[in-house]
Amino acid sequence: SQTLSVLLGKGSEMLEFLTNYFLSKVVTNLQMWASESDVIKETADLFVTLSIKKDSSSIIIKNDLFWTLANNVITNQMPIQLINEEYKRLLIKGITCSCLNNSSDEYRLHFDRSIFQILNQRLHSIVESIHTLLEQIKLNNNNKIHCTNALQTFYSENVLSQISTLINSYCGLIEGGSRCSSEQITYLFEHSQQTLQYILDLFDFYHNYCDQVQIILELFSLYAEHVLIFTKCNYGKKTKEINADEDFNAHIYTLLNCLNHLLAKDFIDFSNDNSANTEVNVGDVVLYGLIICLPLIQSDNLLKIPSISSCYYKLVSSLCEQHSECIFRLLNPDQYSIFLSTIKLGLDNYDNEICKMCLETIQNLTLYTMKQQKLNQTNEKTKYLEHFLDYLLQEIVITTTTLSDLFDTLAGTIYTLICAYPNQFYHILGQMKQYDENLSIIIDKLANDIGQKPDYNRKAKISFTVKFESFVTNLRRIMKK
Known part of the structure; x- marks a missing residue:
């Protein structure tokens, strides 16, 4: 009703009061009922609900209790140590949601310093210690026995528990970040690249410990799952902006343009450098670059974009005029088939300028085929x-x-x-x-x-x-x- 909306709706004093009350209840329950799993589960679920909702998350993040809770969870202080790993993970999910749901850079920086960097430093410290001890053992010096004993401590129950807690924390980060905007997800994933490398090192070190292996694989599964979700949601995405497709695929245009300039430099070179390595075939270099683009051009129908189609057919025409042999030598049958399909597409759908370049491309490829016929060196590709x-x-x-x-x-x-x-x-x-x-x-x-x-x-x-x-x-x- 309108009365309830005014009383409890967005921006109301009562909403702020109730949200802060629920947050204080979460903190109290975690302190007083840490050994009661049912209570802690419901408390963690309540905290996640508060964090996911943008209205309530913008309120709790301004409360000092929130940052006290975040610090206790990240540092695993008592009584948080008594809580089941699954519920700790939910708490970190909620903390991440609250911090990244807010558009203010201030809270994201606070999240970065108070949570993300602390976890990364802890992970880095463990991995570097393991690497150092392993290198010392390989050197076979006087400290070998001491290093071996020190390395054994990383297999102790206490350290194994710390490793599980740490990796579960990263799982919570990814689960929390996945509920935020694409910009925040990008930020989280970009800052996790080095983390994943360290996690792989732990995977190698603990490959005989099934619990650690399982949780590490679960972490990578979460990363992959959310990448696939992002890809699926953006596949075939349409926009009303005129230049959206062109802007989105600017990297393909840039690569094709660079290849065009490289080919032109080889064809018209006024430099006095006579020491260049003539063994390097520019056609090979350009074609390798083209091979990178071909699958993308075919799957995403990029030739419908005027700037890319013009640049592509100009490149293909020049390449076949100067280095036809590269096409037959380096393209496998599937790539060659895709390549010829783009030529036919150019003849069917484009203006006279592109059609002319396509005809010249066919002509130059055919001239090379005739040379091969005279040498009796024909193959399946020359018959296409x-x-x-x-x-x-x-x-x-x-x-x-x-x-x-x-x-x-x-x-x-x-x-x-x-x-x-x-x-x-x-x-x-x-x-x-x-x-x-x-x-x-x-x-x-x-x-x-x-x-x-x-x-x-x-x-x-x-x-x-x-x-x-x-x-x-x-x-x-x-x-x-």
Whole structure:
């Protein structure tokens, strides 16, 4: 009701009074009933509830009792020592929620100094002590017996209990942080990288102790679980901001741009440095960078972003012009298939500028294939390109798409493919005859003009362009009838 909302609602004095009262009740129960597990469980649940709610967490965090409780839990003072590890973990979850739910940097810094750094220092101290003792033992010096005895103390019940408490504390941190905003989660995960490395060192040291192994694996499971949740919630995320996709994938654009500059530096280099290592192939370096981007480009459909698509096709065109051999040598069949699918995508969906770069890419790859054919060094990858011959003739010439505006480039690419795959070309012509008997005359004329074994050279390509233009004109005239 409106009366209750005014009395107990957000910002009311009664809400502040009740929240502080519940906090004092939590502290009292932990001090007086530490050995009563049922009471402590309900108390810990109450504290977590207060911490998760933003209105109540903003109140309790201003109370000195909260920071006293946080200090007692983190330092594991009496009577907190008597509490079950599961309930300590809930308390740390609540402490983390309260601190990170608040937008004020003051409380986050307080959390960092009073909680996060204390846990990290304790973990670092244990791991460094173990490393030092192990190194001393390996040196086989006079202190070996003393170091061995000192190392045995880390297997004592007391230390094992401390290790479990410490790792449980980190579990509570992650569980608490997962209830906060993405910014706070990012902060928590970024500051946990070194922590995870130390935890791995403990895992290696205590690999024969099932309790410690189990809790360490649980910690890593929590990390992985919340990373997966974050990924799942952001997968396919849409926004109304115009440049959101471009900004989000700026790192891909930057990498592609760097690769373009690297390739240009190799192609046009005015420096006087003659001592450069010529054994390093710039094409290999650029292609390795491209291999990093290919899966991302395919899975996230990044080529729909204008800046990335323009940069990508410019890079691909230049790379195939200068270093075609790298494409065949370094890309495995799956990567090569993805690469060619992006070229076909460029022909299907983009403007004339990108289409021209795609045609030039096909032409340069085909020229390299012809060189390999002369050396009898063909493989499965060199045969993939023949599909473009069928595609360009059937889908582009017959359907009269906008690629006709790039006729010279289109004709040059088709002629290069014909020279590389003459049998496939004549097979396609045979299929076209079956499609319409009226096409037989102009198809036979084109076949006679080209010959059974066309030779690739500039003069022949120019001659083919003229004849092919006449062929396409007659073809479209017949198709309109």
